[in-house]
Structures are given as C-alpha cells and as structure tokens.
Amino acid sequence: MTIDEIERQMRAALSDERRATNRVLVLINLAEARKLHLERGFSSLFDWLVHGLGYAQSSAYRRIEAARLLRDVPQAAAKLETGELNLSTMAKAKSAIRAKEKRSGRKMSKEEQAEVVSKVENKTIFEAEQTLVTMFPEISDDVYQERKTVISADQIRLSFNISAEGFKDLEWVKNYLSHAEPKGDTGKIFARLLKEFRARIEKQGQRATSAMEKAPENERRATAKKVSLHRVQRRCEYKDETTGKVCGTSFQVEVDHIRPRAMGGEDRLKNYRCLCRAHNQLVAEQKLGQYRVNRWRSRRSTHRQDGS
Numbered sequence: 001m002t003i004d005e006i007e008r009q010m011r012a013a014l015s016d017e018r019r020a021t022n023r024v025l026v027l028i029n030l031a032e033a034r035k036l037h038l039e040r041g042f043s044s045l046f047d048w049l050v051h052g053l054g055y056a057q058s059s060a061y062r063r064i065e066a067a068r069l070l071r072d073v074p075q076a077a078a079k080l081e082t083g084e085l086n087l088s089t090m091a092k093a094k095s096a097i098r099a100k101e102k103r104s105g106r107k108m109s110k111e112e113q114a115e116v117v118s119k120v121e122n123k124t125i126f127e128a129e130q131t132l133v134t135m136f137p138e139i140s141d142d143v144y145q146e147r148k149t150v151i152s153a154d155q156i157r158l159s160f161n162i163s164a165e166g167f168k169d170l171e172w173v174k175n176y177l178s179h180a181e182p183k184g185d186t187g188k189i190f191a192r193l194l195k196e197f198r199a200r201i202e203k204q205g206q207r208a209t210s211a212m213e214k215a216p217e218n219e220r221r222a223t224a225k226k227v228s229l230h231r232v233q234r235r236c237e238y239k240d241e242t243t244g245k246v247c248g249t250s251f252q253v254e255v256d257h258i259r260p261r262a263m264g265g266e267d268r269l270k271n272y273r274c275l276c277r278a279h280n281q282l283v284a285e286q287k288l289g290q291y292r293v294n295r296w297r298s299r300r301s302t303h304r305q306d307g308s
C-alpha cells in the first residue's frame, strides 16, 4: 500500500468512526429516556457503559456528557462529524455549563449553551479548558473537585475540596488524635475516622438484627427496615429477569415494599428488599403503572356488568 493510499483509507476510517460516535450518543440518549440501563440491572447509565458494554470509565464519562450536551445543542452533532468538536471538548463544555447552572441556580438557554459550545470548536482540550475558565472564572473550583490517583497497590492519592468549616473540624480531630497520630498524617486520620464510622453503622445493623430476632412477632414490624438494610449489606437487589444481572450497587440504597402497601403489602421482613434510588423509582413506576392498569380493568369490567 502506498502512503497516499494509507492516508486515504485513514481519512475514510476516521469519518466512519465519527459517524459511529454520533450514533452512539443518539443511542445513549434513547437508552436513558427508556431507562434501558435500569431495566438491565445497572445502577446508572455510567455503570451500564462501563460494566455492560466494556467502555473505559473516562470514555464512558465523555460519551454521557457529550450525549447530554446534544440534547440541548443538537447542532453539535454535525460538528462532531466534521471534527470541529470532539468528545473531550464537548464533555468539557457540558461540565462547565452544568457548574455554571449550579452556581447561578438558573438553567442556561439553548442559545447560551450553543454559544459556549461554539467557543470550544477547533480547540485542543487544553485550549478548551482555558477558554471555559476564562468565560466562567467562578466555576474553576467546581469543575476541579475530586481526583484520585493510584500510587501503589495499597495507596491512593486523593485530592478534593473541603469547606473552611470542615477544615476546622479536621484540625480539631488532628489535635484530638495527636497522641495516636503525632505526625498528623491526614490520610491516616481519614482512614481511621472512616473505619470507625463504618464499624458504627455495621454495629447498628447487627443490633437491629438481634433485636428483631428477640422481639415478639407483633413487634417485629418496626425493625424490619433496619434489618433489610443490614441483610444485604446495603446493596441493591434489583434483578433483570431477562439476563439475570443483579444491580448490586451500594449507592443511595433504600428499602422497598415488594408488594406495595397500596396493594395490600405488609410491613413484614419478607416483603422488604433493598433497591438503589434509581431502581426503586423504576420499580415504583412499573408497579404504579400496573396498579393503574388493574384498577382501570376492574372499573371497566364493573361498568360492563352495570350495563348488562
């Protein structure tokens, strides 16, 4: 193959790749609208992209941000295909827009968002970041919030922002623990506080379990929720019946009545399960939908009986 031919084929492949990327973004938005990721047992769109489809975390993040940007600025799709925009600059623009909206408490109009996007066209990631920070100097702190770097098999470097009040508390704890940790190593102190916090929560669960076991049958209702939380170590139990995938996240876990109280479900241990907030909402919508359908059916049949 001549170098001209390699170059020609490379340009054609790049063009295909950009079109495919655009298609991926459209499908991400469709999947989110239809809650496909939740039905399939993933706790979030990000979880689905990473663990269901095999994207690297950073790739998944960029695609979700870019897909969300396309909802308000659909004209960016054409620019992604020509290469004037790429996933990274789109994701940076979206993060900046979100941070700005959070700061101002006001949603940016589609025109304002399009203006932001136009400012990062044909720019490298570094240039795009510079442009965005110049446009919105007040958000630089919000966009750069947390970073974790793996240092070795048992050390992670964590960098995050803390409020002035939180920092005072940290100083207080450091002084309080100054005999045990004379060097005041922030990482060690954090690890210690976290371990103590976790042990306390787990102990609450154990206490709830033993109280539950000892309590007479008629008093068991009150502690059932706590026990449910303890039982599955606060992990979401949602299962996709098609694939058998269990969500398993421990993020924002809540207790759900398997059979809703509105439909005669009891406050009993066996009627409880843990679901993450996203799956709790999905299941509630499904159950409510079914409940409404059933009510409508029963009313319709009553009407028919009345008419006959």
Ligand SMILES: [Zn+2]
Binding pocket: 041, 042, 043, 236, 237, 238, 247, 248, 249, 275, 276, 277, 278, 279
């Ligand atoms: Zn879940």
